[in-house]
Amino acid sequence: MSTKTNILITGVTGYIGGSVLDRFLKRPDFSTFKITVLVRSPEKAKKLEAHNVHAVVGSHSDVPLMESLAADSDVVIATADADNYEAAIATLQGLKKRHAATGKAPILIHTSGTGVLTDHAAGDYATETIYDDSNPDQIETLADTQLHRNVDLEIVRADKEGYLKSYIILPSTIYGIASNVLVDQGIQNPHSIQVPALIRAALDRGQAGTVGAGKNLWPDVDIDDVADLYLVLFDAIRKDPSVPGHGREGYYFGENGEHNMYEVGKAIGDALVALGQSATPDPTPFTKEETDKYFGGTYLGTNSRARANRSRAIGWKPIKTKADFLASIRPEVEALAKARKA
Ligand SMILES: NC(=O)c1ccc[n+]([C@@H]2O[C@H](COP(=O)([O-])OP(=O)(O)OC[C@H]3O[C@@H](n4cnc5c(N)ncnc54)[C@H](OP(=O)(O)O)[C@@H]3O)[C@@H](O)[C@H]2O)c1
Known part of the structure; x- marks a missing residue:
């Protein structure tokens, strides 16, 4: 059996996901991972294979495909679409199977966004309300109907059930032209x-x-700083899984x-x-x-x-x-x- 860590990354042809994958490609321990990416373009899949990643052509809305890819993964990093509910549920189902097969709780790093915190100001006023990612009680005051929340809540529920460990990264306004x-x-x-x-x-x-x-x-937050947040979190989990918060304590804002x-x-x-x-x-x-x-x-x-206190506490330094x-x-x-x- 392979001793490599199986990592599935979605959205790597996108702004966030490509920047995260580029960080993995540059790691000295790259050969210890088996990285699988799911992309829609066969041409891009071919180009990605040249970087020694396994590229599967398909959509994350293809439930059986998404489920089986997740079932083969120790770590899923989802950066394709914060709001695709079916893709998120298929990922959770797959990771549940992974847990049943290995007895270990796989890791899900999901991308949401601080759009979950939004109000109806229509540009007319600045609110006084500031959310703190290290305050789960405050985050739980958000209505279930807020943007991204339906997906985020399913993920936190899965963590509570115990078959995976969930970490949700919520970037804010990301800026800068990605260069890699x-x-x-x-x-x-x-x-x-x-x-x-x-x-x-x-x-x-x-x-x-x-x-x-x-x-x-x-x-606001720079694209390179956002990519770093994914890697800092990934390393913190692998170093000592008992340290970074997960589930209801696993929200990580990206802002500086x-x-x-x-x-x-x-x-x-x-x-x-x-x-x-x-x-x-x-x-x-x-x-x-x-x-x-x-x-x-x-x-x-x-x-x-938003204030990214939890993200900074795990060593993120934007x-x-x-x-x-x-x-x-x-x-x-x-x-x-x-x-x-x-
Ligand atoms: N950019 C920001 O400032 C920001 C901030 C917070 C949250 N977010 C959220 O983070 C997510 C990614 O944002 P982004 O800026 O990286 O967007 P992006 O550049 O448009 O990237 C989206 C990625 O998802 C892939 N994708 C979309 N639908 C797919 C499907 N059905 N199957 C497989 N792959 C699919 C796209 O693939 P194709 O190349 O095939 O289209 C692309 O790789 C979004 O949900 C966004 O709302 C973004």
Whole structure:
């Protein structure tokens, strides 16, 4: 029997997952792992095989496939879709089988997001409420209907049943253009979600915008710091599984700064003016038609306030700060403006 640790990673062609896989590829102990990745593109699977990972072509919505891949894994790192309930349940079922076969509780590191903390501010105010990842009582005050929560609750329930150990990473607004060999080879998406969506909307309307007055607050975190969080957690669990919290005590926020959305709009506006793409640097509120068209609603007007105390307690040391976040916006505008013209 192989003595290697079987690790399944989903979402490796994505912004977060590719950055996490790249960290594994660079580890000196890489050969002690059997890494399996699940991807939808056969071309990308082929390119990934060249990195000595086992690439399976398929969708995580394929329940029998997802279940059988999880059943072969000691560790599952899920980064594909925080909200795919069926994929999460299939993963749990597979890991339950793994436990039955080995007698050991496998590890699930799932990706959620601080979107779970959001309110209905619509950009009109900054909330006073700040969530602390080391305070499970406070996290349990969140309504079951909050974004991501249906999946997160199933995962925590599985941990309570005892057949796996669950760890949920909740990044906030991740920023920065990912840069690594997987990006260079066209395997990984290098762009994040929130700020690029605001930039694409601004490019389209010729002016930066905010939802409402943009007074709402969000935390931010650099993509390399996020990738580090996955690896720091992975190493902490393997070093001494009794140390990092799991289950209801296994929420790990990713944040190292906080901004309001007006600041983001203004930084986009400044970049647009510098590039000759807008006559004014000042953001204006998006109309209802615009928020529906560009973002499918007022999500970017919500507050999400978080402190990553548990993540820091396991040794995570994020480097980049709010100043880096704001400085990342201009290169992102330049890259997306160029891509738009191409
Ligand atoms: N970026 C952020 O700021 C942020 C912050 C907090 C939470 N999150 C959450 O983290 C998750 C990943 O975010 P991301 O920024 O890395 O997104 P992304 O770049 O769009 O990556 C998504 C990845 O999931 C894969 N995927 C999607 N559906 C799949 C399916 N049915 N079967 C197999 N693979 C599938 C995609 O594969 P393809 O290449 O085939 O499309 C891609 O590899 C999302 O749920 C997001 O909401 C993101």
